[in-house]
Amino acid sequence: MFQKHFAPPPAASTALDPSSPLSRRGFMKTSGVFVLAVSLVGRLQAQEKDVAGALTQVAGGDATPSLWISIEPDGTVKITCHRSEMGQQTWTAMGQIVADELDADWQDVKIIQALGHPKYGDQNTDGSRSVRYNFHRLRVAGAAMRSMLEAAAAAHWGIAASECHANLGQVTRDGSRDRLSYGELAEAAGKLEVPAEADVQLKSRDQWRYIGKPIPSLTVPxxxxxxxxxxxxxxxxxxxxAVVARPPQVFGEIETVDDSQAKAVKGVLQTVRLPKPAAPALFQPLGGIAVVATDTWAAISGRKKLAITWNKGPNAGYNSDTYREQLEATARQPGKVERNRGDAPTAISNSKRTVTAEYYVPNxxxxxxxPVNATAEWNGDKLEVWACVQDPQNTRGVLAGFFEISPENITVNATWLGGAFGRKSKPDFAVEAAFISREVGRPVKVTWTREDDLQHGYYHAVSAQRFEAALAENGDCTALLNRVVYPSIGSTFAPGFNTPANWELGLGASDIPFNTPNLRTEAGEAEAHVRIGWLRSVTNIQQVFALYSFVAEMAHAAGRDPKDYLLDLIGEPRLIDPKTEGADYPNYDASLDDYPIDTGRLAHVGKTAAKMAGWGRKLPKGHGLGIAVHRSFVCYVATVIEVKVSPDGTLSIPGIWLAVDAGTIVNTRHAVAQMEGGTIFGLSNALYGEITAKDGAIEQANFPDWRLMRMAESPEALEVEIVDSTERPGGLGEPATPVAAPALANAIFAATGKRIRSLPILGPTGTKLDLG
Amino acid sequence: MATTLTINGKKTQVDAAEGTPLLWVLRDHLKMTGTKFGCSVGQCGSCTVHLDGNPVRSCILPHDQLGDAQITTIEGAATTAAEAIREAWIAADVPQCGYCQSGQIMTATALLESNPNPSDDDIDEAMNGNLCRCATYLSIRRGIKDAAKRLA
Structure with a gap:
């Protein structure tokens, strides 16, 4: 009987459904309804402006239920995910948060990938922020919808809402067997006012069905x-x-090109010159010439036949070997003081016992x-793009800026991302596709080959770090000076940006959590000659490698156990605010009130990992344990690594023990996966990763010039313990990466007495440690 | 020049340029996009398919030299070993981003078909040609063992 009353709705979604990406356009045409919001049944004709509702001021942004949730007459619950899915299982996590408060049946949940649009608030899926930014607002959206469904049921039955209770996709009437499904209630609920946040009743933690549980991935099947x-x-x-022949050097350009042989290749249709970018690089295409063909292989084959002479441009003097010497020389000179406590330089120069070390991490x-790729299609002055982008909203803005058209004329569909790690939040490849498509007058997919991806990236910055310390007679650290030198990510966006940004320093340099009485962080100048970008865990990579390697070096100089020495430096549980010592510290864009630097939590993960590893146990000959701890992305991780080094230098990793305190965790299974993956990502970089430039051009072309860890080299075991916590949720995608390298280097030292200060440890071809 | 290929048990006509790798015939000509492009030099394993049951790198395999060999892709892999791998992969959420996983699954399936009870070393050796930047290697190891149990 309810079927009649709750008539089927017209089409509900314009967001790309990755399971059927090709059906959307035809679907829209036939439906005749242009709907920009994924909406509640009954509010389907809502235009963008109507999305602003009663819940626009919720922390994290707009929590209006119709922006996030659509309930179909058959009970299907469509949840919009505005973050990009790249293996971190954000579909599942966002779904869990909404579905829990909505009290939906998980079997009814279907994820709709959001288009890029400001109405969703921040869509930049990096910085390990998806859960942190959206946990509260999505709970509010789900709970508000639940209360509207209960109110609709109450109205239907003519009783008080307090006598109606939502439960797994149905609303039940107290003291009776009456029930109405969400599908039956959706239209009526959609006509109700959205409650104010103060009237939205969130579940208590013990009522959670999905949050905090190992809910299976929605993408894996x-x-x-x-x-x-x-x-x-x-x-x-x-x-x-299309594939593009890009200038080998950033800001190089074509001097001459002969494309006649390329055009003679079967399948090649034409070539397209791309404009030379003006500095700064931003997210502009690099220029060069595209070969357009009927299939990818024909385009690749055609590109090989291009005869091009290049003007190398202003970055042709970039050579990694001499650049390293410059960085290291700068690190030996006083730099700009970025944080100061006491007087570390004087204390060090007056000390009888000092420790000094320099560290190097390559691009x-x-x-x-x-590899990055994008598909673009113009329809008059309207542009539609499908791309593996971490930030479809910013991609839309970048396209609008580049082509000088209104963002309202641009649709950006985020597909699934086959890995990203920061590269895919830089949408130069989407601009390329749109430019070539406009020239060709047809839909164009631009594919980057592996060589393109490796040689025209936004590289993690090459860096030099210098540490100096004064030790008391008992070995305690009385003064610590760290000086960091690397080209800033800011250089990609502003000319002359030659010193690290405050937020780059805040990732392991200006946030050192030690209680040493004298502490100074300094930064030196470095000019960029390639595009510098953020890569999983960003400057934590080099700053944390150097910091926690140096802690173990101090412990060795002091003749103390490195784990005990580390915990002594962290000291008593307390909250730290680097701003009180002159640091312009942004705390991962979180307030220190909400997310303080808590040395108690940091020490706790350190002690936990050490206990898991059996720190102090007798090890076989050639084995060693190393430890590192760090707070990054407002999450605390400690890693202990056991290495085995045979007499000929062959290295293996029998075990890793990792403890993580990320506050409240939405999905324990996927949290563990991020810890495993993030750790091996860090190990792979530390053991093998090195990008080098010669005359401004990247030397590595493909695997294995650029080497990644393979299965046989992976740890034999990796055990993760999640600290049970009711604190606010922190990040999980990146925090396991920084600690892996120093824990590994410290383990190698413990096993062999060889101190690693320069990465990579083995490089692209190495198989054994040089123990000489 | 039209070539006839046997893909997932079906004779299929394709008209691609001489020497075009099987990978691009599958992806661009036949719209079978489950097989992924990763490197074009046979180093990453993302493009792994079976040729007469053996795992091969379709990115370096000219499509016009395959004769009437049986080509099996992720879309067509349906043996009990393939389904056991899928069940194990789903049970533990082995993949993260999933991009390399078609290749991982094809390699793992071939392993279990030739060696139903592989040791750790057997697994490492068989899987070492398949890169995963998400680094799901430990999950894959566990998944293969779970699949072997399901087949036993």
């Missing part, structure tokens, strides 16, 4: 059958394929398994 749409899988009617590449 498709992945195992080769289904699901990554950027590179997008297809459009009449689409052609690194993201090298996500899906």
């Amino acid at each position: 498709k992945i195992v059958r080769g289904q699901g749409t990554f950027g590179i899988d997008v297809d459009r009617p009449n689409m052609v394929h 690194l590449s993201h090298s996500q398994m899906e």
Whole structure:
């Protein structure tokens, strides 16, 4: 009887459904309804402006239920995910948060990938922020919808809402067997006023069904059958394929080009010159010439036949070996003081016992398994893009700026991302696709080959770090000076940005949590000659490698156990505010009130990991344990690594023990996966990763010039313990990475007495440690 | 020049340029995008398919030299070993981003078909040609062992 009353709705969604990306356009045409918001049944004609509702001021942004939740007459609960899915299982996590407060049946949940649009608030899926930024607002949205469903049921039955209770996709009437499904209630609920946040009743933690549970991934069942749409899988009617020959040097350009041989290749249709970018690089295409063909291989084959002479431009003097010497020389000179406590330089120069060490970390590449790519299609002055982007909203803005058209004329569909690690929040490849498509007058997919991806990236900054310390007679650290030198990510966005940004320093340099009476952080100048970008855990990579290697060096100089020495430096449980010591410290864009630097939590993960590893146990000959701890992305991680080094230098990793305190965790299973993956990401970089430039051009072309850890080299075991916590949720995608390298280096020292100060440890071809 | 290929048990006509790797014939000509592009030099394993049951790198395999060999892709892999791998992968959420996983699954399936009870070393050796930047290697190891149990 309710079927009649609750009539089927018109089409509900314009967001790309990656399971059927090709059906959307036809679907829209036939439906005749242009709906920009994923909406509640009954509010379907809502235009963008109507999305602003009663819940726009919730922490994290707009929590209006219709922005996030659509309930179909058959009970399907469509949850919009505005973050990009790249393996961190954000579909599942966002779904869990909404579905829990909504009290939906998980079997009814279907995820809709949001288009890029400001109405969703921040969509930049990096910085390990998806849960942190959205946990509260999505709970509010789900709970508000639940209360509206209960109110609709109450109205239907003519009783008080307090006598109605939502439960797994149905509303039940107290003291009776009456029940109404969410599908039956959706239209009526959609006509109700959205409650104010103060009137929204969130569940208590003990009522959570999904949050904090190891809910299975929503993407894996498709992945195992080769289904699901990554950027590179997008297809459009009449689409052609392009690859681009880009200048080997950033800001180089074509001097001469002969494309006649390229055009003679079967399948090649034409070539397209791309404009030379003006500095700063931003997210502009690098220039060069595109070869457009009927399939990708024809485009690749055609590109090989281009005869190009290049003007190398202003960065042709960049050579990694001499650049390293410059960085190290700068690190030996006083730099700009970024944080200061007491007088570390004087204390060090007056000390009888000092320790000094310098560390080097090279440029690194993201090298996500899906090379960057994008598909673009123009329809008059309207542009639609499908791409594996971490930030479809910013991609839309970048496209609007580049083509000088209104963002309202641009639609950006985020596909699944085959890995990202920061590369795919830099949408230069989407601009390329749009430019070439406009020139060709057809839909174009631009595919970057592995060589393109490795040689034209936004690289993790090469760096030199210098540490100096004064030790008291008993070995305690009385003064610590760290000086960091690397080209800033800011250089990619502003000319002359030659010193680290405050937020780069805040990732392991200006936030050192030690109680030493004299502490100074300094930064030196460095000019960039390639595009510098953020890579999983960003400057934590080099700053934390250096810091926790140096702690173990101090412990060795003091003749103390490195774990005990580390915990002594962290000291008593307390909250730290680097701003009180002159640091312009942004705390991962979180307030220190909400997310303080808590040395108690830091020490706790350190002690936990040490206990898990059996720190202090008798080890076989050639084995060693190393430890590192760090707070990054407002999450605390400690890692202990056991290495085994045979007499010929062959290295293996029998075990890793990791403790993580990320506050409240949405999905314990996927949290563990991020700890495993993040750790091996850090190990791979530390052991093998090095991008070098010669005359401004990147030397590494493909695997294995650029080497990634393989299965046989991976740890034999990796045990993760999650600290049970009711604190606010922190990040999980990145915090395991920084501690891996110093824990490994410290373990190698413990096993062999060899101190690693320069990465990579083995490089692209090495198989054994040099124990000489 | 039209070539006839046998893909997932079906004779399929394709018209691609001479020497075009099987990978691009599958992806661009036949719209079978489950097989992924990763490196074009046979180093990453993302493009792994079976040729007469053996795992091969489709990115370096000219499509016009395959004769009437049986080509199996992730879309068509349906043996009991393939399904056991899928069940194990789903049970433990082995993949993260999933991009390399078609190749991982094809390699792991071939391993279990030739060696139903692989040791750790057997697994490492068989899987070492398949890169995963998300680094799901430990999950894959566990997944293969779980699949072997399901087959036993």
